[in-house]
Amino acid sequence: MQVTFKDVTLSYDGKRDILKHLNFVIQEGSLVCLLGPSGGGKSTTLMLISGLLAPTHGQIYFGDTDVTKEDALGRKVGMVFQNYALYPHLTVQKNIEFPLKMAGLSRADRAKKAHELAALVHVDDQLDKKPGELSGGQQQRVAIARALAKEPSILLLDEPLSNLDARLRIEMREEIRRIQRETGVTTVFVTHDQDEAMHISDQIMVLHDGHIQQFSTPKTLYASPDNLFVAQFIGEPVINSVPASALSHDLAGVVSDDILSRAQTAGIRPEALTLPQRALDPLTTLHGKVIEFDQFGRESTAKLDYNDLQLISTEMGQLPHNTQELDFTLEKKGFFLFDADGKRIFGGDDHAE
Amino acid sequence: MLNEKPTVKSTIKGWLYLLPMLVITITFNIYPIIKSFLMSFYTKYDFYNDIVSAYGFSNFTYLWNDPDFHLAVRNTLVFVIGVVPLNIIISLAIALLLNKIKFLAGAFRTIYFLPFVTSTVAIAQVWNWIYHSDYGLLNYLLGLVGVNPINWLNDPKWAMPALIIMSIWKGLGFNIVLFLVGLNNINTRYYQAAEIDGANAWRQFTNVTLPLLSPITFLVTVNGVIGSFKVFDEIFALFQGSSGPSKSALTIVYYLYEKFYTEWKYGIAAASGVVLFFLILFVTLIQLWYSRKHVHY
Ligand SMILES: Nc1ncnc2c1ncn2[C@@H]1O[C@H](COP(=O)(O)OP(=O)(O)OP(=O)(O)O)[C@@H](O)[C@H]1O
Ligand SMILES: [Mg+2]
Numbered sequence: 001m002q003v004t005f006k007d008v009t010l011s012y013d014g015k016r017d018i019l020k021h022l023n024f025v026i027q028e029g030s031l032v033c034l035l036g037p038s039g040g041g042k043s044t045t046l047m048l049i050s051g052l053l054a055p056t057h058g059q060i061y062f063g064d065t066d067v068t069k070e071d072a073l074g075r076k077v078g079m080v081f082q083n084y085a086l087y088p089h090l091t092v093q094k095n096i097e098f099p100l101k102m103a104g105l106s107r108a109d110r111a112k113k114a115h116e117l118a119a120l121v122h123v124d125d126q127l128d129k130k131p132g133e134l135s136g137g138q139q140q141r142v143a144i145a146r147a148l149a150k151e152p153s154i155l156l157l158d159e160p161l162s163n164l165d166a167r168l169r170i171e172m173r174e175e176i177r178r179i180q181r182e183t184g185v186t187t188v189f190v191t192h193d194q195d196e197a198m199h200i201s202d203q204i205m206v207l208h209d210g211h212i213q214q215f216s217t218p219k220t221l222y223a224s225p226d227n228l229f230v231a232q233f234i235g236e237p238v239i240n241s242v243p244a245s246a247l248s249h250d251l252a253g254v255v256s257d258d259i260l261s262r263a264q265t266a267g268i269r270p271e272a273l274t275l276p277q278r279a280l281d282p283l284t285t286l287h288g289k290v291i292e293f294d295q296f297g298r299e300s301t302a303k304l305d306y307n308d309l310q311l312i313s314t315e316m317g318q319l320p321h322n323t324q325e326l327d328f329t330l331e332k333k334g335f336f337l338f339d340a341d342g343k344r345i346f347g348g349d350d351h352a353e
Numbered sequence: 354m355l356n357e358k359p360t361v362k363s364t365i366k367g368w369l370y371l372l373p374m375l376v377i378t379i380t381f382n383i384y385p386i387i388k389s390f391l392m393s394f395y396t397k398y399d400f401y402n403d404i405v406s407a408y409g410f411s412n413f414t415y416l417w418n419d420p421d422f423h424l425a426v427r428n429t430l431v432f433v434i435g436v437v438p439l440n441i442i443i444s445l446a447i448a449l450l451l452n453k454i455k456f457l458a459g460a461f462r463t464i465y466f467l468p469f470v471t472s473t474v475a476i477a478q479v480w481n482w483i484y485h486s487d488y489g490l491l492n493y494l495l496g497l498v499g500v501n502p503i504n505w506l507n508d509p510k511w512a513m514p515a516l517i518i519m520s521i522w523k524g525l526g527f528n529i530v531l532f533l534v535g536l537n538n539i540n541t542r543y544y545q546a547a548e549i550d551g552a553n554a555w556r557q558f559t560n561v562t563l564p565l566l567s568p569i570t571f572l573v574t575v576n577g578v579i580g581s582f583k584v585f586d587e588i589f590a591l592f593q594g595s596s597g598p599s600k601s602a603l604t605i606v607y608y609l610y611e612k613f614y615t616e617w618k619y620g621i622a623a624a625s626g627v628v629l630f631f632l633i634l635f636v637t638l639i640q641l642w643y644s645r646k647h648v649h650y
Pocket of ligand 1: 012013018036037038039040041042043044045082192
């Protein structure tokens with residue numbers, strides 16, 4: 001089911017708006033990740049989609065139907081809560097069966113379905129336990145099974161993998177992706193983990209400060225962040241952000257004067273700083289000193305000093321030992337300029353402008 | 354440490370912590386219980402000199418054959434069955450309503466708690482007036498809907514209902530407060546999950562509220578059953594020192610009281626106490642057994 005928000009504003013207390021004039025369309029059958037810092041309104045957005053919260057202003061549509069006035073009972077979405085919210089008095093099996101029981105399925109059908117789902121999320125050996133006897137990760141998986149049980153047309157997941165170990169996390173996210181592809185259920189997935197978001201989503205919505213900072217494919221989000229916040233939020237290690245004025249000398253002639261004069265901050269992805277001999281699409285060459293060089297497994301980071309500013313590069317693996325000073329290349333890809341409002345004015349997809 | 358094994362030292366330490374409590378409990382609870390058990394077997398007792406010259410079961414055979422005692426047991430059971438379920442249902446209903454209107458809950462909590470902290474005698478005085486056959490509020494209200502005045506306190510048929518109504522009312526406050534605490538402790542996320550799962554308000558009540566409230570309900574029930582089995586002062590105050598018209602409100606404890614203080618038949622009084630003890634024990638065990646399956650902690 002396609003989900004549309006039209007100018008949705010939400011305030012819990014009537015004074016402070018948590019979400020401000022949200023407009024977006026989540027395409028039918030897609031998997032969208034909500035990404036953003038803590039307190040950014042991700043859970044709140046999910047609650048609005050589910051119908052547990054009603055918007056203060058604006059409309060919500062499922063397909064062409066206005067569901068703004070309908071409560072959660074009427075919207076029939078599946079949801080995994082941030083804190084699982086498994087019924088503590090019911091066994092795992094009864095928890096998974098609960099939505100089916102409400103839907104009026106027979107006992108035998110319920111049990112059959114519950115066993116299938118439990119197997120899917122690997123909790124089939126825990127069916128007779130109560131939630132209190134499960135680990136956090138097991139509870140999370142039971143919650144996923146319960147949300148899937150009623151075969152919803154929209155599935156909402158609020159940080160469903162946050163309590164799993166690294167390996168299980170990857171396994172489960174692939175599993176969620178597989179289930180999503182198989183069933184074609186429109187899925188909204190909240191996560192703190194940008195790596196997770198990058199790997200499984202069709203589109204990512206970055207929420208901060210009550211606004212959508214950017215809503216695009218993972219690739220676009222990384223390659224052409226709309227603003228400084230997104231550029232800084234996405235990417236590991238974090239993008240180098242330095243005053244644009246520090247680079248103006250080296251950028252003169254490469255970037256138009258008009259843009260340079262408006263630019264306030266420059267963003268340089270750590271992989272956009274390379275050794276000249278390995279450069280692919282160089283923008284310009286910079287000169288600096290090496291402060292520190294660390295090698296971790298197959299990754300390396302170099303701390304460089306450029307005009308008394310510290311820059312981090314991940315592409316200096318070939319750096320000769322004991323190098324003190326060097327010329328290094330600034331690549332086109334991964335270099336952005338932002339104006340005083342934080343809006344991107346150079347770099348990324350439309351850097352021809 | 355959560356999984357510490359008990360050692361001699363830690364055991365002694367544990368008992369030392371318990372000591373003050375144990376001394377008080379043994380002196381004022383355990384000893385009297387043992388004493389009254391023993392007393393129920395006194396068949397010849399010189400209470401001026403505290404000399405027992407014979408032991409036996411005759412006190413119990415007396416009870417077995419005493420129609421007054423049969424009446425007392427019957428009345429007590431009627432009272433328990435009349436008070437406890439209604440009390441629980443009404444206090445739960447009121448607690449649910451109060452829980453919905455949060456801003457009133459504070460004020461109402463105090464109001465409903467008043468009966469609990471007010472002396473039974475004062476309450477009974479008020480109810481004496483409410484039940485008055487000529488000037489009583491209750492008969493006035495019944496008169497409005499066309500019911501003939503009832504002689505609540507002097508008609509043997511109505512004395513027990515009058516007692517039950519007053520006792521239900523008196524017990525409401527405490528139970529409402531307990532239920533409110535219980536309701537407050539149920540996390541709203543369970544209701545949200547249930548709503549998402551397709552449970553309407555009624556099914557949320559039966560599938561979330563009732564099971565998650567069951568420990569409180571159990572507490573309230575056990576407490577109510579035990580308290581009702583021991584009913585005495587309400588009767589004493591409401592019927593002004595009698596067991597109601599034609600003993601219609603004679604309960605086991607009232608029977609015990611009469612045997613002890615007015616007839617000085619200590620052995621029989623003690624024996625009726627022992628019977629009451631086992632009656633309560635039996636009912637409580639049934640409740641415990643039931644709770645194993647139906648109470649979710
Ligand atoms: N029930 C509530 N009443 C009042 N304010 C709330 C309530 N729930 C959330 N908020 C506020 O709304 C804002 C957004 O909260 P929300 O839970 O949506 O954030 P989030 O993005 O899910 O954060 P996290 O990543 O920590 O889960 C926060 O500032 C929070 O204080
Ligand atoms: Mg959240």
